[in-house]
Amino acid sequence: MPKAPLAPEAARESAAPLLIEARERTDKLLAAWSERALDLVPGRDGAALAYALQSPGKRVRAALVLAAYRSVGGLSPAIAGVAAAVETVHTYSLVHDDLPCMDDDDLRRGRPTTHRAFDVPTATRAGFLLVPVAALVLAQAARDLVLGPAALGRMARELFEAGGAEGMVGGQWLDLEAEGKALDISELTRMHQGKTGALIRAACALGGIAAEATGAQVAALRAYGEDVGLAFQVADDVLDATGTSVQLGKTPGRDAELGKSTFVGLLGVDGAREEARRLAERAVEHLSRAGVGSKALSLLAHYIVTRES
Numbered sequence: 001m002p003k004a005p006l007a008p009e010a011a012r013e014s015a016a017p018l019l020i021e022a023r024e025r026t027d028k029l030l031a032a033w034s035e036r037a038l039d040l041v042p043g044r045d046g047a048a049l050a051y052a053l054q055s056p057g058k059r060v061r062a063a064l065v066l067a068a069y070r071s072v073g074g075l076s077p078a079i080a081g082v083a084a085a086v087e088t089v090h091t092y093s094l095v096h097d098d099l100p101c102m103d104d105d106d107l108r109r110g111r112p113t114t115h116r117a118f119d120v121p122t123a124t125r126a127g128f129l130l131v132p133v134a135a136l137v138l139a140q141a142a143r144d145l146v147l148g149p150a151a152l153g154r155m156a157r158e159l160f161e162a163g164g165a166e167g168m169v170g171g172q173w174l175d176l177e178a179e180g181k182a183l184d185i186s187e188l189t190r191m192h193q194g195k196t197g198a199l200i201r202a203a204c205a206l207g208g209i210a211a212e213a214t215g216a217q218v219a220a221l222r223a224y225g226e227d228v229g230l231a232f233q234v235a236d237d238v239l240d241a242t243g244t245s246v247q248l249g250k251t252p253g254r255d256a257e258l259g260k261s262t263f264v265g266l267l268g269v270d271g272a273r274e275e276a277r278r279l280a281e282r283a284v285e286h287l288s289r290a291g292v293g294s295k296a297l298s299l300l301a302h303y304i305v306t307r308e309s
Contacts (some may be wrong), residue, residue: 015063015303018296022063025080026087030054033084033137041129048118048126049133052095053088056109060232060304061086061203064225067296068207071287072217081141082155082210085134086203089163092130093199095123097172131163145210154209162202171195175260183261189230196236197229204228204297220290227283228301234276235305237262238269276305 034053038046062083069079098105098113100120105113115123138159142152161167171194178191204225208218241264263272280301287294 015299018067018300019058019060019063019303022066022080022083023057023059025077026059026062026084027056029080029084029137030087033088033133037129037133040133044118044122045125045129048114048122049129051117052091052114052123052126052130053133055091055094055111057087057090058307058309059083059087060300061090061200063300064200064203064228064297065207065210067300068204068221068225069211070207071221071293071297072208072211072213074207074211076145078141078144079207079210081137081144082206083203085138085141085159086199086206088130088134088137089159089168090199092127092134093163093168093172095127095130099123099127102172102176131160134159134163141210147210147212151209151212155206158202158205158209162198167194167198167202169194171198178261180259181261183266185263185266188261188263188266192230192233193226196233197226200229200232201225216290217292220286220292223286224283224292224297224301227279227286228304231276231279231283231301232304234263234272234279235307237264238272238276239307239309240264241269273305280305 030053034050037049037053040046041049062080065083065086066079069082094108095114097103098108099115106116107113111117113123114126118126135156138155139152142155147155163169165173171191174191175195178187183191201222202225204221205218208221213221240262263275266272267275283301284294284298287297
């Protein structure tokens with residue numbers, strides 16, 4: 001008999017220790033890399049790069065890396081470096097997503113966006129610079145995990161394909177093309193499987209690769225990430241429609257202002273919430289079928305669809 005889903009408050013409380021751990025360990029590494037950025041890149045560009053790297057966040061993707069790694073037997077604390085690489089790519093996407101030519105946001109994670117703190121050309125360059133920084137972070141993590149070149153190559157391909165034209169960039173392109181247009185559910189799903197879902201899927205697969213898991217285990221983690229990544233976006237659409245700037249740390253209602261199709265627009269708030277729950281449950285089923293330890297990943301899936309920010 002299937003277990004009843006956790007109540008929203010219980011889901012958030014149960015996932016909290018892992019999220020706190022991921023945030024503390026990832027933030028510590030990113031703070032160190034932000035200091036290095038000032039030496040790697042001189043002047044204003046380096047300052048903007050450091051500012052972006054120090055952006056606070058929930059670190060859900062980092063928590064997924066840690067949970068996926070441990071679900072297939074990984075033990076090393078050095079996995080935090082892989083999580084930091086994922087968060088660096090995520091930060092790159094946010095810096096560019098906030099630009100005036102994209103979503104034109106003034107706030108991100110409760111503070112001025114990079115182009116507001118500096119200027120548009122500087123923020124644009126800083127966003128691009130975050131990609132090679134992510135490669136440096138990932139390479140260091142592989143050394144710390146004592147992984148060979150083949151494993152590093154697999155991780156790099158997973159991460160940067162997710163962040164490129166086949167993932168985030170392609171999804172963002174579709175998002176810009178879709179402004180002012182009415183998308184159906186399949187078109188909207190395809191767009192967000194790239195824009196939001198690709199990096200979440202990669203975070204889960206990277207945890208498995210870093211633990212040198214079997215092909216079947218990595219495939220199950222990737223399938224989990226595919227569904228939980230889409231659930232994350234559905235929940236985001238609900239929050240954008242119902243949350244406040246204090247809750248979200250950014251300006252709410254931007255999707256409606258920009259004329260974007262959303263899951264809330266297609267399904268309604270209640271329908272979108274139900275779809276997010278369905279996707280989260282299906283995500284965990286992928287792990288159960290493959291015999292992958294799913295407790296922490298299950299908690300994160302429930303947290304993702306019940307979070308309030």
